[in-house]
Amino acid sequence: MSASTPLPEDLRTRLAEVGEVDVVVGIPSFNNASTIGHVVRAVQAGFAKYFPAQRTLLVNSDGGSSDGTPEVVQTASVADLATVLVAEPQKVVHRIVTPYHGLPGKGSALRTVFAAAREVNARACAVVDADLRSITPEWIDLLVSPVLRLGYDFVAPLYSRHKYDGTITNGIVYPLTRALYGLRVRQPIGGEFGLSTALLAHLLDQPVWETEVASFGIDIWMTTTAITDGFRICQSFLGAKIHDAKDPGVDLAVMLTQVVGTVFLLMESHVNAWRNATGSAPVRELGFEYAVGLEPVRVNVERMLGIFGTAARELVPVWERVLEPGTLASVRSLAEAPQSAFRFPAELWVKAVYEFALAHHRKAITRDHLLRSLTPLYLGRTASFVLETSDAGAGEVEAVVEGLCKEYERLKPYLIERWEV
Amino acid sequence: MGATFSERLLGALDVFFEGVMRFLPGLLAGLLIITVGVLAGWVVKAVARRALVVARFDRFCESAGLTTILSRADVRATPSALVASLLFWLILASSLMAGASALRVDVINRLIAESFLYLPRVLSALGILLVGFLLANFLSRAALLSAVNAHVPSPRIIGLVVKFLIAVLAFAMALEQLEIAKSIVLAAFIIAFGAVMLGLAIAFGFGGRDVARRVLERQFGDRGGEDDDDTFRHV
Numbered sequence: 001m002s003a004s005t006p007l008p009e010d011l012r013t014r015l016a017e018v019g020e021v022d023v024v025v026g027i028p029s030f031n032n033a034s035t036i037g038h039v040v041r042a043v044q045a046g047f048a049k050y051f052p053a054q055r056t057l058l059v060n061s062d063g064g065s066s067d068g069t070p071e072v073v074q075t076a077s078v079a080d081l082a083t084v085l086v087a088e089p090q091k092v093v094h095r096i097v098t099p100y101h102g103l104p105g106k107g108s109a110l111r112t113v114f115a116a117a118r119e120v121n122a123r124a125c126a127v128v129d130a131d132l133r134s135i136t137p138e139w140i141d142l143l144v145s146p147v148l149r150l151g152y153d154f155v156a157p158l159y160s161r162h163k164y165d166g167t168i169t170n171g172i173v174y175p176l177t178r179a180l181y182g183l184r185v186r187q188p189i190g191g192e193f194g195l196s197t198a199l200l201a202h203l204l205d206q207p208v209w210e211t212e213v214a215s216f217g218i219d220i221w222m223t224t225t226a227i228t229d230g231f232r233i234c235q236s237f238l239g240a241k242i243h244d245a246k247d248p249g250v251d252l253a254v255m256l257t258q259v260v261g262t263v264f265l266l267m268e269s270h271v272n273a274w275r276n277a278t279g280s281a282p283v284r285e286l287g288f289e290y291a292v293g294l295e296p297v298r299v300n301v302e303r304m305l306g307i308f309g310t311a312a313r314e315l316v317p318v319w320e321r322v323l324e325p326g327t328l329a330s331v332r333s334l335a336e337a338p339q340s341a342f343r344f345p346a347e348l349w350v351k352a353v354y355e356f357a358l359a360h361h362r363k364a365i366t367r368d369h370l371l372r373s374l375t376p377l378y379l380g381r382t383a384s385f386v387l388e389t390s391d392a393g394a395g396e397v398e399a400v401v402e403g404l405c406k407e408y409e410r411l412k413p414y415l416i417e418r419w420e421v
Numbered sequence: 422m423g424a425t426f427s428e429r430l431l432g433a434l435d436v437f438f439e440g441v442m443r444f445l446p447g448l449l450a451g452l453l454i455i456t457v458g459v460l461a462g463w464v465v466k467a468v469a470r471r472a473l474v475v476a477r478f479d480r481f482c483e484s485a486g487l488t489t490i491l492s493r494a495d496v497r498a499t500p501s502a503l504v505a506s507l508l509f510w511l512i513l514a515s516s517l518m519a520g521a522s523a524l525r526v527d528v529i530n531r532l533i534a535e536s537f538l539y540l541p542r543v544l545s546a547l548g549i550l551l552v553g554f555l556l557a558n559f560l561s562r563a564a565l566l567s568a569v570n571a572h573v574p575s576p577r578i579i580g581l582v583v584k585f586l587i588a589v590l591a592f593a594m595a596l597e598q599l600e601i602a603k604s605i606v607l608a609a610f611i612i613a614f615g616a617v618m619l620g621l622a623i624a625f626g627f628g629g630r631d632v633a634r635r636v637l638e639r640q641f642g643d644r645g646g647e648d649d650d651d652t653f654r655h656v
Contacts, residue, residue, distance in 0.1 A: 161654075168655045189656055243654060252655060253570040259656060303572060311569050314577050318562065363484040366559065372566040 007115050011098045015119045018094045022054035023047070023144050024122040026113030027073070028106050030063035032130035035244045037076035039132055044093055046140025048081050054148075058095040059116050060130075061109035069130070070097045107214030107221075114200050124148045125200055126155075129191040134242035142236035142287050143194035150286075153231035155194030156185050156223060158285060159241035160292045163389060163397040164299055167382045168259055170401045172353060173220060176263060179408035181227045181270070182277035186235060188223040189259060195222075199231050217262025224266045228273040237287030242295065256378060257371040264360040264371075275416055280409060291394070304383035305342060309335045311376030318373045322359040327351050334380065344384035346407045352377055353408075354415040361419060444524070451520035458516020466509040473501035486558045546595040553591020557584045582621065589613060 007015070025043050029036055040058065047056040060073040074097055096116070102108035110127060117125040124147040128135060146152040169189055177188050195203075203222060208214050213221045226233055267274065312335035319328050330348050337343070356374050364370065389397050473479070482488050482500035491500065498506070518533050561584035568576030593610035597603055 165654045166656060173656075251570075253567075255655060307569065307572050310572070310576060314565060314569055318566070363480065365484055365486070366562075369562055369566055372570060375570045 007112070007119060008098070008101065011096070011112075011116065012119065014096055014098075015116055018057055018096070018120060020055065021057045021094065021120045022123050023051055023056045023148070024059060024113070024117040024120065024125045025056070025140060025144075026059045026061060026110065026117070026125065026127045027130050028061050028063070028100075028109030028113070028127070029065060029069050029073075029130035031065045031067045031069060032244070033065065033067040033069045033072050035133060036060075036069055036130045037072045039128060039130055039135055040073050040076040040095075041078045042132075042135045042137050043128065043140055044076075045078050045081065046137035047093060048078075049137050050141035050145070056093065057116075057120060057122070058093070059113050060095070060097045061100045061112040062097060063104060063109060064099060073097050103210065103215045105215030105218070107209065107216070107218035110218055111204070111209050111214065114195075114204050117200055118197075118204060121197075122200075123197055124194065125197075126194045127192060129243070131244035132192075132242070133244060134240045136239065139192065139238050142238055143192060146234050146236060146286055147194050147196045150234070151196075151232065152194070152234045153196040153199040154222075154226035154233045155286075156233065156235045156283070157187050157190040157192045157241075158235045158237040158287065158289075159187060159190065160239060160290075160394075161241050162295070162297050163392065163394060164297055164386060165241075167385065168256060168378070171349070171378065171381055171385065171404070172260055173263060175350075175401070175405040175408040176353065177220070177224065177227075178280045178405055179412050180267065180274035180277065181224065182280045183227050183233065184280050184282050184405075185223055185227065185233065186283075189219040190241075191219060192238065193219075193222060194236070196231075199226060202229065202231075212258075213262055213265060216258035217265070220259065220262050221266065224263075224270065228270050234284045234286055237285060237289045239290070240292040252379075253372050253375040256375050257368065260356075260374060261360075261367065261371050264357050267357060268361065271419070275419075278412075280405070299386050301383045301386050302339065304379040304386075305339055308376050308380035308383065311373075311380075315373055315376065318365065318369065321364045322370060322373065323352060323355050327355055331377065331380075339387075342380075342384060342387060344381045346404050347411070349377075349381045350404070350407045350411050351414065354411065354418075357415065358418050447524045451523040454520040454523055455516050458512055458520070462509040462512035462516070465512055466505045469508050470501055470505035473504060478504070485555065486562070487555065542598055542600065546598040549595045549598060550591055553587060553594070557587035557591065560584075560587060582617070586614070586617065 025047075027036065027039055027043070032039075040060075043058050047054075047058075058073075060070065062070050062073075073095065098112060098116075100109045100112040102111065113127065114125065124144045126140060126143040128139065128143075143155050143157070146155045166187075169187065173189055174186060178184050203225060206225065208221065225231075312332050316328070316332070319331070323331065327348065331352065334342065334344060334348075356370065359365070359370055360367065385400070389400055392400070478501045479488070479499050482491075487500055491498075491503070518536070521529050522533050561580045564583040565576050565580035568579045573579065589610065593606050596606045
């Protein structure tokens with residue numbers, strides 16, 4: 001155990017009682033009592049069905065829930081494993097519920113999970129979100145087996161999602177990460193991952209756990225680290241991803257600031273990795289892909305365009321310090337179009353994102369203000385995407401995302417030329 | 422009589438030359454101090470400017486919004502040049518005062534002592550104004566961004582109100598620091614602040630009843646049946 005990843009004494013004692021295990025599944029949580037029971041049962045069934053011969057451990061790393069989440073984790077259980085076709089249930093299903101320490105956020109929760117996995121010498125570790133409604137026992141197999149049986153270090157998820165779900169992923173994080181580092185990891189901030197012992201130890205030894213990255217940007221940091229530090233990566237198709245209804249208290253601007261801010265920070269520390277990468281290579285996909293029926297979603301395009309239009313009038317003094325004059329003029333001219341004809345061209349969007357990354361690099365304005373001023377632009381682009389794909393099927397939408405990725409790759413020299421060393 | 426005249430004349434000249442001889446070293450010392458001060462000021466100015474450029478001080482000021490404030494105040498010099506000039510003038514003013522005090526003239530010494538006693542207050546007031554204007558710009562921009570992202574109507578007004586209130590507060594604090602009409606400044610500030618708030622409340626209540634209703638409904642209303650919000654996930 002590294003001195004940099006201390007475990008509370010009581011947790012260490014409980015882990016010692018469990019002894020060595022082969023597979024650890026971690027569930028970071030905070031007030032997820034309504035959904036975590038289903039997740040725990042899926043993990044339990046997954047252990048029994050796919051890893052009956054292995055010693056397994058479920059670790060719930062909780063952020064101080066007040067709704068009884070830890071109690072649900074302790075008591076949730078599949079009443080009769082035979083109903084999920086488990087012939088020989090495991091003798092013991094170990095589970096540990098522990099509060100995490102350190103900065104509030106998913107990163108600190110995962111640090112506790114990883115440290116626990118290292119403490120029990122786990123051969124593979126998987127992480128699943130606590131608010132999943134669509135997780136099945138197969139997810140555990142799909143996240144763990146590529147590590148245990150095929151020797152991969154990092155298993156990223158692949159999902160069937162509603163065409164409008166994951167717009168930050170589709171519009172910024174996936175295409176930008178792909179263009180920067182040259183690997184097509186489709187869900188770099190998916191929330192579910194599988195990790196090998198080697199990657200887990202490598203991540204634990206990185207000096208980021210007391211930083212902002214560990215608080216909220218942990219998913220993209222893990223993906224980027226796995227790519228840039230040369231670990232073997234694959235993707236597993238998990239099926240539909242359905243979360244609990246979103247927390248209305250989660251502010252889009254805050255979310256965008258955290259995710260995109262982390263991507264920009266990682267660009268600073270991995271500049272040598274992305275400057276030399278050209279094009280992009282596919283990443284091996286595992287699992288049986290199938291189409292799923294997804295719940296309809298509601299999109300308020302008018303509100304998005306309202307915010308974009310207001311910003312185009314009011315945020316010019318801020319955007320002037322971020323965007324090139326030509327880009328700013330083009331963005332402002334978009335706001336004059338009627339809703340039906342509104343389109344935010346991919347090229348303009350990519351240039352704007354790159355110019356925001358450059359402004360972040362040269363510290364053009366306060367970081368928080370810079371990232372918050374990206375929100376209206378993102379909403380404008382998202383509204384355009386919704387209008388553009390209103391009648392499109394999943395395949396056509398994926399083609400649009402692919403086109404955007406190509407645009408990011410094509411314009412990458414634009415970023416490199418302006419990036420000051 | 423003649424002896425008395427020559428004695429008096431010589432005596433007067435003695436006194437004059439004695440005074441001159443007593444004053445001259447002080448004058449020479451004062452001139453020397455000022456000359457050294459000017460030279461030191463030039464050297465410090467040149468070194469400081471170079472060091473600030475190397476330390477990317479101008480870029481820091483640009484990111485902190487200070488450059489914009491200066492340009493709005495029609496100050497064309499770069500922040501590093503400005504700081505270097507400030508150091509030069511501080512050294513020059515100090516050497517002028519030190520040089521003047523070398524003359525050992527009571528009136529000048531008293532004035533210098535009094536100005537030294539008041540100097541900390543002037544510097545504090547300038548500091549308060551500088552911090553106040555920086556804070557006003559920073560928080561005004563933060564308020565503007567939050568208002569735009571929250572789809573609040575007329576976000577610019579919110580930003581301007583924040584900037585105005587902080588600027589007024591900083592100005593009142595600076596005057597209070599200078600001990601200029603303390604009670605009047607305090608009373609004026611309370612009245613101005615109260616008037617702004619009351620004006621905003623009345624304007625919001627009467628002028629923007631519909632807007633107020635929409636904002637309040639959005640913040641506190643029953644969201645159950647509302648179809649205003651998106652239900653898709655951004656990540």
